[in-house]
Amino acid sequence: MDGPNTAREIESPAGHIQSLEKGLRILDEFIESPTPLKLADIVRRFDMDRASAFRFLQTLEHRGFLRKDTTTKEYDVGGRVYYWASRLREKTRLIDSFHDQLQRLASITQQTTHLGLFVNDRVLLADFALSDSIISIRHCIGVLEPLYSSAVGKAVLAFLPQERREALIDGLEFVRFTNSTIMNADALRIELAVTRDRGYAIDANETHEGLTCIARPVFNSEKIPVASIGITCVTALASAEPGRFEHLIRSIQAIGNEITAQNVF
Structure with a gap:
């Protein structure tokens, strides 16, 4: 049975920044995914045009949150996420x-x-x-x-x-x-x-x-x-x-x- 808080979790408060929210949701998709994802996966899952999806991925890659395999063109979680995880280890x-x-x-x-x-x-x-x-x-x-x-x-x-x-x-x-x-x-x-x-x-x-x-x-x-x-x-x-x-x-x-x-x- 799905979590009881799922519906409330995806609601957006008044005054939220839509582009930031979408970027965070895309990053969350990579963290939750058991395998690397391609640009086409993000286009399909978020119902976005390819140009917009690519800009999100490029920005996340530039900041170190994603890394791109130049051969397979797949994206996966980048080093910055693992750095955050290590910093949060004491808190967890x-x-x-x-x-x-x-x-x-x-x-x-x-x-x-x-x-x-x-x-x-x-x-x-x-x-x-x-x-x-x-x-x-x-x-x-x-x-x-x-x-x-x-x-x-x-x-x-x-x-x-x-x-x-x-x-x-x-x-x-x-x-x-x-x-x-x-x-x-x-x-x-x-x-x-x-x-x-x-x-x-x-x-x-x-x-x-x-x-x-x-x-x-x-x-x-x-x-x-x-x-x-x-x-x-x-x-x-x-x-x-x-x-x-x-x-x-x-x-x-x-x-x-x-x-x-x-x-x-």
């Missing part, structure tokens, strides 16, 4: 260090699990792990999750110090994703209070119809939430068997305690 260390636990949580629950990092007052979907279940929800890495509707967002927001939490709530723009989406600050404050009392957050069809997510915060040494881990499951299956939902909660709490105890943050 935390993500890598928790992947095994995400995978173990996925195996225990037979559901997709994911990690949200609290960065610049936003929750970034940084990693996920799939289970062996026939039904598996594939997430989109790099998506910014809504603080007011997603479980990983509410799990962080609920446990922030009150002053910081209120400042973030005051700055929220509530967008309706489903009929269950929380749409005002007062309702959100009530939901966050419940989240603090029980120790975990729930997104019951609030961000994506038909999907339920459970998440709990991960704290640093000062007891401030810096990340959250979540479980995504089809709503109809979340409580299909007696004790199933309780099993999900116990499992995510146990793994969350392990991650917090590592004291990596």
Whole structure:
């Protein structure tokens, strides 16, 4: 099953630079592709004329993001991308260090699990792990999750110090994703209070119809939430068997305690 955030990810905000967006999408196509691509591939995939596509490729090649094989005329990822990857390696260390636990949580629950990092007052979907279940929800890495509707967002927001939490709530723009989406600050404050009392957050069809997510915060040494881990499951299956939902909660709490105890943050 495709990632629940795919539709939101491709939407373009007002005021965006279309040429820059297209260039980034072309670069992303090369990064995602298992094999090198030719000019004709880009023309076809992006419905562009050859001259425009060639200028994009030539610019990316000039900046080192692509390299061209002069014999085959194929383009592939260039050295600049690998340089960026090496520079970002330290920043992804935390993500890598928790992947095994995400995978173990996925195996225990037979559901997709994911990690949200609290960065610049936003929750970034940084990693996920799939289970062996026939039904598996594939997430989109790099998506910014809504603080007011997603479980990983509410799990962080609920446990922030009150002053910081209120400042973030005051700055929220509530967008309706489903009929269950929380749409005002007062309702959100009530939901966050419940989240603090029980120790975990729930997104019951609030961000994506038909999907339920459970998440709990991960704290640093000062007891401030810096990340959250979540479980995504089809709503109809979340409580299909007696004790199933309780099993999900116990499992995510146990793994969350392990991650917090590592004291990596």
